[in-house]
Amino acid sequence: MASTSGISTSNVAGTEAARQPCVPATSFDLPSVQQMFTELPGSSPSLTTQGTERLDLEAQEKMFRVLKTVIEKADGAAEAGNAFDLKELHASLEQADADARRGRRDPESLKVVLKALEQLWVSNSEFLVQAAEVLANGSRDPSWRGPIGNSGVLKFFLEVISSKNNVDAKLLLHSLRLVGNSCADTDENREIVVDGNYTLAIIRHFLNPELIHVAIPVIYNICMDYEPAHVQMAENRTAYIILKLLKEGAIKDNSALLSFSYDLVELASEQAQGIENSPDGTIWLLTELALAEETEFEHYSSLVNSLSMYLEKERFQNACISNNMVEGLLSVLRRSFSIEIDQSSKEEVQTLAQVRLKTNQALAEVSASSLFAENYPLDSALSRTLKSWIIADEDQLQICACVMLGNLARSDEVCQVMVRDLKIHEELISVLKSDSRGAVLHSALGFLKNLAIAGDNRISLAEAGIIPAVSRLWAFDSVPQVQFSAATIARQVIISSMDNILRLLAPLSEDPDSPAHNRTYLSLLLCLFEKTDSAPIKTEIGRTVASICRTVSPKARDGDEEAASLLEKLYTLHEGVARPVGTMITQSQWPVVRSEGWFALALMANNKLGCTAVVDCLHNEEVMGLLKQTLGGEASSSDDSAETNISQVAKDCDNAFVLVQELLKNECGALPAGYRGAIEDLVNDNALRNLKEGCFKQRNVKKSTESLICEK
Template identity: 85%
Template sequence: MASTDSISMAIAAGTEAARQPSVPAATFDLPAVQHVLSELPESSSSLSDRGTETLSLEEQEKMFRALKNVIEGADAEAGNAFDLKELHASLEQADADARRGRRDSESLQSVLKVINQLWASDSEFLAQAAEILANGSRDLSWRGPIGQSGILKFFLEVISSKKDLDVKLLLHSLRLVGNSCADTNENRQIVVEGSYTLPIIRHFLNPELVHVAIPVIYNICMDYEPAHAQMAENRTAYIILKLLKDGAIKDNGALLSFSYDLVELASEQEKGIENSPDGTVWLLTQLALEETEFEHFSSLVNSLSAYLEKERFQNACISNDMVEDVLSVLRRSFSIDIDESSKEEVSGLAQIKLKINQALAEVSASSLFAEHYPLDSAIAHTLKSWIVAEEDQLQICACVMLGNLARSDEVCQVMVRDLKIHEELISVLKNGSRGAVLHSALGFLKNLAIAGDNRVSLAEAGIIPAVSRLWAFESVPQVQFSAATIARQVTISSMDNISRLLAPLSEDPDSPAHKRTYLSLLLSLFEKTDSAPIKTEIGRTVASICRTVSPKAREGDEEAKSLLEKLYTLHEGVARPVGAMITQTQWPVVRSEGWFALALMANNQSGCIAVVDCLHNEEVAMLLKKTPSGESSASDVSNDSNEPNTTQVAKDRDNAFVLVQELLKNEAGALPMSHRQAIEDLAKNSALRQLKPAQNA
C-alpha cells in the first residue's frame, strides 16, 4: 500500500485527470450515422413514377395558380382565368368555398388532384405548391383538412421517396408536415401509422435539410406518446448526438434546443435506450463537458442518468474507463452558469446534481466497478479527497462510491488501517454538515464498522462522541437511525467500546453530566422518537451490551461487573428499548433477541428491577403472559423470517420461560404481589423443565 505522501500526490493527479474529457476507447461502439440508419427498415414511397403525364408549362402554371387561390384566397380575377375543362368546376367550387371561409377536406380534394398531377408531370411548380401549402398549414384551421384530404400523406410519401428530388421540394414538404402536425394529434397519428418518422430522420444527414427535419420530428413527438416512442426506437438520440459531436448540426440556438430536447425525450423510452449503441453514454458525457448552456446541459445529464440506470451502459461506462468523465460531469455542474434569480433553474441544477450522483451510485454498485477501480486507483484517491470537499454533492458522491467499494472485511480494513478514511468521515460528522451529507457519511461508516478489526479504530478516532451529537438530529430521522446503528455496531463483542459508550459525559465529578453517559443520550432519543426502527435499533444496542457483558460478569470478570453496574444504576429505563424489540412484528429474529436479552438482564438483581420497569408496558406484559405457554400464535411472527414460524415461536417460548424463572428468582420485592402471583402461575403452567436461553443462530 502506498505511503501517505504518495497518496496525496495521487489525489492531486486524479482530480486533475477527472476534469479532462477523454477520447473514446478503441473498444467503444461509435458507429457512423449512415451505418445506424442502414440497420433500420428501409422506407418506400407509394407515389407513381414522375414523368408519366405531360402538361404544358401554361397548364402547370394555371394549376398552380388555382391551388394557390384555394389556400391563400386569391382574387376572383385569378379564378376566372381557369380554362382546363377537367379542373375548372372543382377548383372553382373550392375557390368559392375558400372565399367564404370554408376550410374542410372536401375543399382540398381538388388541391390533392393538382399536386398529384404536378408530381406525375415532374413539374417544378410542385415545390412552389408545397411551399404554399406549408405556409397555409401554419393556420390551425387548415391542419385538420390537410390531413383528412390526403395532402399530408402525399407529402409524407414525397419525403419517403428514394428519388433524387429537388431540395426545395423536400424542404417545403418537411415544413408542411411539421406545421400540420403541430398540436394536431390526428395528423401525428397519420405519421406514426405510416412509420414516417424514420424517413424524416434520414434527412438529418442532409446539411440543407437538417435544420428543418429536426424541428419537424420535434413537432410530431411533443405531447404525443406514440410518435415519441417511434422516434426513440429509431435511434434518434444516438443519431443526433453523433451529428452534434461531428459538427454536422451547427451552432444554432433554436436548433440545438430542439436537438437536445429530442435526445432527452428519447431517453425516457425503454426501447430508445435499448436500441442505442454503447457509445451513446460517451457522446452524452463529452457533449455535457463541452456544453455552456444550462438548458442543454440539463437535457444531456438527464439523458445520461437514464442510460446509466441500465446495467449494459453501466458496464460500458466502467469497461471503457469512463467513470472519471462522469465524475467530471458532476464537477462541471458546479461551474455551469445559471440564472440565480430563476427558481426553476436553481431547482433544476439541484436535481441534476442528484441525478448524476444517483447514476454514479448505480455504477459503483456494480461488481465490475471494484475490479476496474481498486483502492489504489486514481479515481479512488480523487473520491477520498472529495470526502472533505466544500460541495455537499461531491461529499455525498465520495461517500456513496467508496462505500460501495467497502464490501469486504479486507477492503474495509485497508480503508481504515492504511488510508485512515474513517478519520475524515468522523470529521464530517463533527463539522455541522447538512443532513444528506451526514446520511451518506454514516452509511459509509456503517460499512466500515462491519469489519470487526475496525471497531476499535473507529472508537479510538472518536466515533461515539461524534454520532452522539446526531442522536438529537431530529430534522432527518434517517440520520438518527444510522447514528444509532453505528453505536450498536461498534459495541458488538467489544468491552473497550462498551466502556466508551458508558463513559461519563463530563470528567468533572461535580458536574451533573458526570452521572450521564453516551448511552444516556441514546436512551433519551428512545423516549423522544416516534420511529419504531430507531426504537428497535436502540434496543438492539442494549441487548448487544448484555450479550457481551453479562456472561463475563457471571464468570467473575471485574471489568464486566463494573460495566453491568453502570448499565443498571446510571440508566433508568434501560430495559424499555428491549421491550420495543419484543413488541415490534417486522423482524421475528429481533423479537427473539429481545426475549433473550431480558432473560440475561433478569439474571442480575439490578437488571431484574430494570426488567420489571419494562413490564409496566402493557403490551410487553401481555406478550409475556402468552409466550412462555406457547399461546402466541404463528401469526405474531412475520413470514419474512429465514426460519420456519414454529422454530421462531419455540425460541421465543424458551427464552420467555427462562425470563419468568429469573424474575421469580431475582425480583427481590420489585414486583407487586399480584404481579408476582400471576408470574408464578405462569411458570407453573408453562413448562415442566428448566430451560436455558436459546440463542439465535
C-alpha cells in the same frame, strides 16, 4: 412544452457542404449515422411514379394557380382553367371561399388541390416546388391543418419525403415545412405520420446539410405531447443519431436548432425502447457533449438527464465501467460547480440541484456494480480523487465520495485497508463533527456503517472518537435517517467489545461535581428513545442494550470484575434501560429481533439490579401480553402464520420461560405481589403444559440462563 411556431423558409440556414468526421478518443464502437439507418427495419410508403406523364407548361401553370387560389382565397378563382371539369372546380373554390369567410376550412376544396399535386408530380413539373411552398405557407394557419390532413395532402407530401427518387432539395424542404406546420398541436395529423412510420423518413434527412435545419424542428413538432410519435422517434434511434451529428459539428450556429436537438435527445431517452436500441457509445457521446466547453447549461442539463436514464440500465453501467468512463462521470458532476447559470432564476437553480442529484444517483448505480471494484481498486486514481472529496466544500462531491467508496467497502479486507492504511474513517468522523447538512451526514454514516462491519475496525473507529461524534447526531431530529444511522453505528461498534462498551458507558464529564458525570453516552441514546416516534430507531436502541447484555452478562456471571462493574453502571445510571428491549419484542417486522429481545430480558433478569429494569419493562401491557402468549408457544397475532418459523417460536418460548424463572429467583421484592403471583402461575402452567406435550424430552425441565437460546 409547446410545439414550434410555423416553419418558414427563413428558419432554414445552410450548413457546410462537407463535414469533417470526428475521430473519438474512446474504445467505444461509434457506428456512423448512415450505418444506423441501414440497421433500422421498416420503410414508409412513398411516391415512385415521378416523370411518367407529360403535361404542357400552360396546363401545369394553371394547376398551380388553382391550388394557390384555394389556399390564398384569391378573387380570380373562376378564371383558373385547367384540365379538370371547370364547373366542378368553380363550385369547389366558391365553397372554399365561403368556408373561409365563416372561419372554417373544408377538406373537400383541397381534394382538387391533391389531384393537381399528383398531376404535377407525375409530370415532374417545376411548379410542384412552388405549390409545396404555397401550401407550406398556408399550413402555418392552424385552421388549415385539419383539412390538409383529412384531404390526403399531408400524406402526399409525406410520401414525397419518403420517396426513393432523386427529389429536388427545395421540394423536400417545403414538404418538410408543410408536415411540421400541419402537425403542430394537431394529433390527427401526427397519427397519420406515425401510422406510416414517416418519422424515420424525416429523420433520414438529418444527413442532408440543406435540410437538417428544418427536419429537426419537424420531428420536434410531431413528437411534442404526442406519446406514439415520441415512442416511434425513440425507437428509430434518434437520440444516438442527433448526438453523433452534434459531436461531428453538423448541428451548430443556431441556438433554436440546438435546443430542439437536445430536447429530442432527452425525449428519446425517456423511452425504454429508445435506450435499448442505442449503441453502447451513446453514453460516451452524452458525456463528451456535457463536458464540452461550448455546451451551455440548458443543453448540459438535458444531456445529464439523458445520461442518468441510460445509466439506470445494467448494460450501460457495465459499458461505462469496462470502457473506463467513470472518471468522465466524475468530471460531469464536477462541471456542475463551474458551469454558468442565472443565479437570479429560481428555475435554473432548482434544475442545477436536480442535475447534481441525478448525476450522483447515476454514479451510485455504477459503483454498486460488481465490475466497479474490479476495475477501480483502492489504489486507483479515481479512488484517490474520491477520498479527497470526502472533505470537499461542495455537499454533492462529499456525498458522491461517501457513496462510491462505501460501495467499494464490501469486504472485510477492503474495509480494513480503508481504516488501517488510508485512515478514511478519521476524515468521515471529522465530517460528523462538522456543520454539514443532513444529506452529507447521512452518506458519511452509511459509509462508516460499512466500515464498522469488519470486526478489527471497531476499536479503530472508537479510538478515533466515533461514539462522541455520533452522540451529537442523536439529537438531529430534523432528519430521522441520520438519527437512525447514528444509533446503528453505536450498536455496531460495541458488538463483542468490552472496550467500546466501556466507552459508551463513559461519563459525559470527568468532573465528579458536574451533573454530567453521572450521565453517559448511553444516557443520551436512551433520551432519544424517549423522544422519538420512529419504531426503527427505538428498536435499534433496544438492540444496542441487548448487545451490551450479551457481551457483559456472561463475563460478570463468570466473575469478571470489570464486567460486573459495567453491569452495575448499566442498571444504576440508566433508568428504564430495559424499555427499548421491550420495543424489540413488540415489533413484528423481524422475528429474529423479537427473539433477541427475549434473550436480553432473560440475561437482565439473571442480575438482581437487572430484575428491577425487567419489571419496569413488564409494566408495558403489550410486552406482558406477549410474554403470556409466547409462554403458550403461540406466534404473535401480527405474524403471518404461514411464514412464521416454528423453531423460532419454540426458541422464544424457551427464552421466555428462562426469563420468568430468573425473574422469580432474583427480583428481591421488585415484583408487586399481584405480578409475582401471575408470573408464578405462568411458570407452573407452562411447565405442566410442556411436560404433557413432551417438549422437554431427554432434557431437564429446570432451566437457567446458561441454556438460553437465541440466534445471533
